[in-house]
Amino acid sequence: MTTPKQSAGTGAIKPELLGGFRDLLPAEALMTQKVVDIARRVYESFGFVPLETPAMENRRVLLGDATNFNKSIFLSRIVRGIEDKDIEGGNWDQDYALRFDLTVPLARVISAYPDLPKPFKRYQIGKVWRGERPQAGRYREFSQFDFDIIGSNSILADIEVIQIMYETMKALGTLNFLIRFNTRKILNGLAEVVGCLDKSNEVFRIIDKLDKIGLAGVKSELQRQPDNELDDSALAMSDEKADKVIKFLQIKGETSQMVLSQLKEFFGESTGLGQVGLKELEEISQALIYLKIPQENWRVDLSVARGLDYYTGPVFETTLTDIPEIGSVFSGGRFDGLTNRFMPGSNIAGVGASIGVDRLIVALQKLNLFDQTDSITDVLVTVFSPELQNQSLDMVQELRRQGFNVELYLGEDYTFRAQFSYAAKKSIPFVVIIGPEEVKNGKVQLKDMKARKQEPLTKEECFANLKSSLGK
Amino acid sequence: MTTPKQSAGTGAIKPELLGGFRDLLPAEALMTQKVVDIARRVYESFGFVPLETPAMENRRVLLGDATNFNKSIFLSRIVRGIEDKDIEGGNWDQDYALRFDLTVPLARVISAYPDLPKPFKRYQIGKVWRGERPQAGRYREFSQFDFDIIGSNSILADIEVIQIMYETMKALGTLNFLIRFNTRKILNGLAEVVGCLDKSNEVFRIIDKLDKIGLAGVKSELQRQPDNELDDSALAMSDEKADKVIKFLQIKGETSQMVLSQLKEFFGESTGLGQVGLKELEEISQALIYLKIPQENWRVDLSVARGLDYYTGPVFETTLTDIPEIGSVFSGGRFDGLTNRFMPGSNIAGVGASIGVDRLIVALQKLNLFDQTDSITDVLVTVFSPELQNQSLDMVQELRRQGFNVELYLGEDYTFRAQFSYAAKKSIPFVVIIGPEEVKNGKVQLKDMKARKQEPLTKEECFANLKSSLGK
Numbered sequence: 001m002t003t004p005k006q007s008a009g010t011g012a013i014k015p016e017l018l019g020g021f022r023d024l025l026p027a028e029a030l031m032t033q034k035v036v037d038i039a040r041r042v043y044e045s046f047g048f049v050p051l052e053t054p055a056m057e058n059r060r061v062l063l064g065d066a067t068n069f070n071k072s073i074f075l076s077r078i079v080r081g082i083e084d085k086d087i088e089g090g091n092w093d094q095d096y097a098l099r100f101d102l103t104v105p106l107a108r109v110i111s112a113y114p115d116l117p118k119p120f121k122r123y124q125i126g127k128v129w130r131g132e133r134p135q136a137g138r139y140r141e142f143s144q145f146d147f148d149i150i151g152s153n154s155i156l157a158d159i160e161v162i163q164i165m166y167e168t169m170k171a172l173g174t175l176n177f178l179i180r181f182n183t184r185k186i187l188n189g190l191a192e193v194v195g196c197l198d199k200s201n202e203v204f205r206i207i208d209k210l211d212k213i214g215l216a217g218v219k220s221e222l223q224r225q226p227d228n229e230l231d232d233s234a235l236a237m238s239d240e241k242a243d244k245v246i247k248f249l250q251i252k253g254e255t256s257q258m259v260l261s262q263l264k265e266f267f268g269e270s271t272g273l274g275q276v277g278l279k280e281l282e283e284i285s286q287a288l289i290y291l292k293i294p295q296e297n298w299r300v301d302l303s304v305a306r307g308l309d310y311y312t313g314p315v316f317e318t319t320l321t322d323i324p325e326i327g328s329v330f331s332g333g334r335f336d337g338l339t340n341r342f343m344p345g346s347n348i349a350g351v352g353a354s355i356g357v358d359r360l361i362v363a364l365q366k367l368n369l370f371d372q373t374d375s376i377t378d379v380l381v382t383v384f385s386p387e388l389q390n391q392s393l394d395m396v397q398e399l400r401r402q403g404f405n406v407e408l409y410l411g412e413d414y415t416f417r418a419q420f421s422y423a424a425k426k427s428i429p430f431v432v433i434i435g436p437e438e439v440k441n442g443k444v445q446l447k448d449m450k451a452r453k454q455e456p457l458t459k460e461e462c463f464a465n466l467k468s469s470l471g472k
Numbered sequence: 473m474t475t476p477k478q479s480a481g482t483g484a485i486k487p488e489l490l491g492g493f494r495d496l497l498p499a500e501a502l503m504t505q506k507v508v509d510i511a512r513r514v515y516e517s518f519g520f521v522p523l524e525t526p527a528m529e530n531r532r533v534l535l536g537d538a539t540n541f542n543k544s545i546f547l548s549r550i551v552r553g554i555e556d557k558d559i560e561g562g563n564w565d566q567d568y569a570l571r572f573d574l575t576v577p578l579a580r581v582i583s584a585y586p587d588l589p590k591p592f593k594r595y596q597i598g599k600v601w602r603g604e605r606p607q608a609g610r611y612r613e614f615s616q617f618d619f620d621i622i623g624s625n626s627i628l629a630d631i632e633v634i635q636i637m638y639e640t641m642k643a644l645g646t647l648n649f650l651i652r653f654n655t656r657k658i659l660n661g662l663a664e665v666v667g668c669l670d671k672s673n674e675v676f677r678i679i680d681k682l683d684k685i686g687l688a689g690v691k692s693e694l695q696r697q698p699d700n701e702l703d704d705s706a707l708a709m710s711d712e713k714a715d716k717v718i719k720f721l722q723i724k725g726e727t728s729q730m731v732l733s734q735l736k737e738f739f740g741e742s743t744g745l746g747q748v749g750l751k752e753l754e755e756i757s758q759a760l761i762y763l764k765i766p767q768e769n770w771r772v773d774l775s776v777a778r779g780l781d782y783y784t785g786p787v788f789e790t791t792l793t794d795i796p797e798i799g800s801v802f803s804g805g806r807f808d809g810l811t812n813r814f815m816p817g818s819n820i821a822g823v824g825a826s827i828g829v830d831r832l833i834v835a836l837q838k839l840n841l842f843d844q845t846d847s848i849t850d851v852l853v854t855v856f857s858p859e860l861q862n863q864s865l866d867m868v869q870e871l872r873r874q875g876f877n878v879e880l881y882l883g884e885d886y887t888f889r890a891q892f893s894y895a896a897k898k899s900i901p902f903v904v905i906i907g908p909e910e911v912k913n914g915k916v917q918l919k920d921m922k923a924r925k926q927e928p929l930t931k932e933e934c935f936a937n938l939k940s941s942l943g944k
Binding site: 119 | 483484485487488489490494495497498500502504505516517518519521522523524525526527528529530532533536537543544545546547548549550551552568570580581583584585589591593594599601603621624625626628629759763813814815847848849855861862869872877879882883884894897898
């Protein structure tokens with residue numbers, strides 16, 4: 001790699017990040033890795049295998065033929081030997097777009113490799129990029145860890161997704177969490193009952209504002225009359241129908257049975273989408289009870305909606321109940337038909353969920369559920385002097401073969417003070433010292449940094465001591 | 473996530489990749505993950521911790537104030553609601569540049585967080601992007617897995633880098649490999665001896681062409697006279713000096729001792745950079761011998777040069793001796809001073825190496841050193857009928873608790889034929905069948921797909937059988 005030629009006389013460049021981007025320094029990177037390793041083990045135990053797709057895709061693959069879309073994305077071009085005029089007005093290649101999720105690339109893969117055996121169960125960890133305005137806790141680059149089942153219409157697949165979400169959250173430690181789910185079909189059933197199936201997205205848009213505008217606000221928006229002849233978004237709902245929606249929004253319960261019996265009453269004798277959705281929620285709930293997934297960890301919640309023109313069946317969210325304000329850390333749903341952009345009419349079924357890795361890490365930090373440690377080194381071996389470095393090299397190699405993470409001191413200041421200070425700064429729990437005295441006696445000094453004590457031991461005693469102290 | 477609105481009447485979009493990009497389907501992604509896991513374990517055993525930096529950095533951070541550089545990079549901009557005119561002539565943000573390596577971002581981190589304890593030992597796995605013309609085996613996006621020691625001038629750090637390269641290659645399996653190393657100082661010593669230290673890059677440029685133009689070609693280029701008054705690249709070397717360079721290029725040997733003794737003779741009584749480099753190579757060689765790193769796995773090789781205006785001391789390359797044509801799979805060197813762009817005069821020492829993950833995977837595939845398997849599922853549990861699905865759900869959960877990777881059959885075709893065919897396609901070695909007969913007897917059928925035999929077992933017998941068959 002050749003470094004670029006510098007223009008003469010320029011000052012230092014600020015070592016700054018772009019707005020909306022961030023570094024994960026070792027403590028955070030270690031936590032992230034731990035979460036990913038745990039989730040990966042769970043996903044693999046359900047038979048999921050990894051897939052990697054490029055960071056960049058053709059713009060049409062990601063966005064279709066849209067020229068008008070309501071998200072901000074990154075487009076790229078290739079340049080060589082920049083002149084400022086190239087940047088301003090240059091001939092940008094319009095094809096390179098950075099992915100904004102891992103689901104559209106998955107749909108491309110499914111379409112491009114029709115021979116992949118189905119159901120295809122894959123997981124993917126990866127960065128995604130969105131050009132949105134950075135806010136506290138909202139970045140332009142973040143990690144997602146998705147798992148999806150492609151090609152199964154079975155309700156068993158939806159049940160499995162919830163099971164995996166539960167097992168993953170459980171494996172992450174002593175977290176209090178609640179998986180809330182609903183199905184798009186119930187919401188469509190509601191729109192049907194009030195005769196608005198053709199304008200269902202408008203109904204959902206208003207319902208989604210419940211937290212902000214309250215029941216009265218929702219009712220008034222449902223009843224809004226058109227402003228003019230071209231205003232086709234106004235629902236102009238009758239009082240009776242608007243009340244029906246309000247009644248639906250008041251269905252709540254601690255257990256799924258409570259919610260489901262009210263829902264059953266709500267849809268009553270009507271046949272249609274509501275009944276289909278009700279059956280879905282019942283089947284899922286029964287299976288979760290049968291699987292003995294604790295009822296404190298899941299609930300049917302009719303307010304769970306998620307990106308509605310994307311999902312077609314069950315939708316899932318996971319809240320950390322000790323820190324609900326952070327939002328859902330693990331969400332997903334059924335999205336049948338995502339391959340239709342590439343294979344019109346293919347209508348391939350898909351269901352899955354995704355961990356918002358960065359958000360989860362922030363939550364774990366706030367809950368003090370992870371060590372803030374930025375080192376994984378068990379032992380530092382000091383170097384007494386260049387003449388005795390071989391003895392230290394030996395000891396490092398032997399300790400490593402015993403399964404410890406070991407550092408040889410690599411500084412140039414050979415004073416004990418400097419070497420201990422390095423161990424202290426990095427919170428390395430043990431230090432091994434080999435000086436001329438130890439070489440003569442065939443021993444080493446083992447220093448316990450926390451207990452501040454030090455004793456001469458044979459190498460074998462030293463290994464045994466470390467093994468029991470470190471629990472290895 | 474909202475899907476973009478489609479323009480009316482457009483046809484299907486091709487599910488194609490951009491040129492120079494590729495997917496890692498499960499078999500390749502599993503192999504990649506295996507390599508990364510193995511290397512990570514070795515890096516961690518030497519006390520390295522992870523770091524993550526963004527895919528995009530400020531252009532000036534990556535390239536300095538260069539307007540003229542000899543690599544092609546990706547610049548990005550944020551768009552929302554694309555119109556074609558925006559793409560062609562729009563107001564691109566010139567700041568967003570995709571990283572082309574992990575070393576410059578590391579230098580930024582070192583400069584931005586001066587409190588990181590030093591020596592700072594970090595590893596980073598990540599994608600990098602280069603806008604070069606795609607060729608066979610050369611992509612515009614590839615993975616690097618770097619480890620670096622920042623802030624140590626000690627030769628022990630250089631030795632440790634070779635040790636880590638050796639341990640990693642060893643841990644990857646039964647590979648024949650050769651780590652070849654040299655030091656920039658020897659090459660500077662050569663330039664000094666022939667009185668060209670001020671034009672050393674020109675000397676190296678010519679030497680680098682040895683493979684293509686041979687010794688005679690090198691000699692003639694070293695002796696080339698200037699074409700005109702402005703031609704300051706011509707070295708116009710005397711016959712005696714050019715012969716000296718040729719003599720240097722002929723130094724070779726099976727063992728480091730052979731190379732070092734010839735080098736000693738070459739530099740003779742001269743004092744200067746050559747002696748410094750010689751001492752470096754001697755110290756490294758002695759330590760590797762002392763550490764009993766087999767001499768068949770490493771060698772001093774004076775033809776190893778690498779990106780010369782980047783490195784300042786030892787440089788390392790790793791060749792797979794059964795497939796040398798693929799090039800170095802694990803390379804690095806000492807690069808003191810990389811932080812100078814951000815902190816002029818800081819001159820912080822750095823040394824490390826990087827696995828070319830994709831190239832290594834290609835090599836392992838060619839050497840048949842990895843399974844081509846695209847599944848990690850141990851057992852498929854069939855579903856006899858929707859009425860008996862709970863029995864299957866139970867069995868899946870129990871098998872998973874026993875530590876197996878288990879899939880529940882999620883297809884809608886409940887025939888045995890369809891279920892066995894799924895297991896066969898995914899090379900799942902065992903299938904568990906629970907039909908009405910088995911439910912009645914409290915047993916399950918365990919089918920060994922490879923042996924094509926099937927037997928009724930109690931659940932406990934089934935677990936035991938699987939454990940011994942799968943070696944879990």
